[in-house]
Amino acid sequence: MGLDKSYEAINARKNEIIKNAMRMDYEQFENEGIGFDYEAMMKKTGYSMEEMRAIQLEHGVGNTPLIELKNITELARKYAPAGKGARIFVKDEAANASGSFKARRASIAVYHAKKLGYKGVIAATSGNYGAAVASQAAMHGLKCIIVQECYDNDKVGQPEILEKQRICEAYGAEVVQLTVGPELFTTHLSLLEDTGYFNASLYTPFGIAGVETLGYEIAEQCKERFGKYPDAVLCTDAGGGNLTGTARGVKMAGAADTKIIGACIDLHGLHMASNHDFNRKSCTTGHTGFSFPFVTWPDRSDTPRNAARVLRYMDRMVTVKQGEVFYITQALAVLEGYERGPAGNTSLTAAFALAQQMDKDQILVVNETEYTSAGKHPMPQLTFAKQHGVEVFFGNPEDEVPGKNLIFPKDPSMIKAREYDMLHAKKSYVKNCVKNYGMKSASEADIQFIMDEIRESRDFVVKELAENGVK
């Protein structure tokens, strides 16, 4: 081979490696200036709804049950004003092959890899996506490598990530595990280069489009059962794919008025690339460490353009606390008889609080669950937290300091959904455009692109650009 495998050298070959590993020409969608044609990219490189549903059906994905959480709804109503307390439903995505909604993304990505003739697939993920890619690769007879950020410097790993290693290996994948750090991406590139495998990134158009079936099914199931579309759909948000894909599917089904709400766990103060902080989180995704940076700058992924762009779809975003999510996870098990999560329980926690603001006859859908197991259950998570010096007690979740303590709400009335400032996020997005593209002036096309990205008026965009020194 003889290639220079230093960090700098691999990164210098990034564009070429990605191109070979996806055979997708992103250039064709680029506009003059800062923008690109998002819809053209989704249309030209993705699959139609019918094609995706057929592919997924053939590979153990989709048609998951929509379950009414009657007891959790009743519990929420005990704390809601008269007439309030929307019906809470959850889409049981644990029923997919590999046990999470991520199978929707992987099913399309791996199908695409097989169609293009690749011998194997690689994905960089510490999450359920690894299991999903491994499972789909097994079905297609493709080789699979999953690259995980797994351990701290002492080779101590989050129990949740250790489980994700196990399940990937159970599906026949090779798992490459790394200590904490963003350089994981370089190892990912190096493996793509060495193997010639397909980059089954989470952020490709087909990876995101695969989730559209989830939103579509939710809208369809509600229409069929209740004669109307859901009033709101809640999605846990991290890299943005879950929310973007679901929202697009909901809209495609015709549910134009359904509100799309993002939810994530408040992990303020913890640095995502810190060796010390790494094992002081009691959740591994769906938290502010991923969601906030991705909301305000989506193009930070392992693809030239990220197909997950939440500001195009998200009406509101709320944060919840770790202790609140553990409380609701327990409620889901003992009041509803579903042992699920942790994924999905972040948005379920937010749903519990938000349902109390909505009318009784309204319908609120939480868009996912995931399989629970050793490592993922609240018991190993709490055991791990305590081993790392995190104090666990009952009190007011408002006092929770991520990494220092984990506060169970004293009672369910203390579970809150805290509003994230969407306006501030939109302003940050504009600021990031100016900074990352070194914008000095803005063309009409640039302005239009930003308007589409953040769903704001021309006046708003022009004013924000001016605030950042752009004419």
Added chain:
Amino acid sequence: MAKAKKGDWVQVQNVVLKAGHRAPQVPEDTQKCDLKLWVKGIAQHDGEIGEEMEIVTVTGRKAKGILTEINPRYIHDYGDFQPELLKVELQLKDIMFGGDK
């Protein structure tokens, strides 16, 4: 010291980047650590823990590194019993069904 035989299922460790040579955006505490990598595969020769080992992974890829484990065990489990979860359970049952006692 435990010894691996050729053909055993093992795990090896590598250093990808040395401490101090990490990506510039990495925070200070992580800068002080090597970026380490672990991967499992079939041992290509006999060797002891701590020695250099060549492996072939399940995808057929050749890799080498320091032998760290032989027949590596999954160590994650359901953890210790957590009384907080029981307290939540009892509270929820009381709020929801307490009146039926």
